[in-house]
Amino acid sequence: MTVDAQLHRWPIGARKVELFSGVLVFTGDFDERDLETARRTYPGRRPVLNADGGLEVHPAGKGEPRPVLSISES
Numbered sequence: 001m002t003v004d005a006q007l008h009r010w011p012i013g014a015r016k017v018e019l020f021s022g023v024l025v026f027t028g029d030f031d032e033r034d035l036e037t038a039r040r041t042y043p044g045r046r047p048v049l050n051a052d053g054g055l056e057v058h059p060a061g062k063g064e065p066r067p068v069l070s071i072s073e074s
Contacts, residue, residue, distance in 0.1 A: 009034060014055075023068050024057040025050075 016027040034055055038047035046058040050067035058065035 009037075020068055022059055023065075025069060026055040026057075027052070028055070029053045030055045 014026040014028045018025045044060045046065040048065045050069045
């Protein structure tokens with residue numbers, strides 16, 4: 001793993017973190033590898049990738065969570 005790759009992985013690669021309606025929202029460009037890391041980091045929570053490439057960590061619950069953020073319509 002290179003330094004450049006390390007700096008672009010979650011959680012280091014997050015440009016901004018917000019709490020939106022009880023959901024942690026990490027802004028950045030993430031993929032399935034980051035999603036798997038978030039599952040291990042937040043056991044019992046429900047992480048999901050949103051349409052903007054960000055990572056959201058939803059509270060525990062049933063089923064697949066629905067992302068709270070999506071690409072803005074222009």
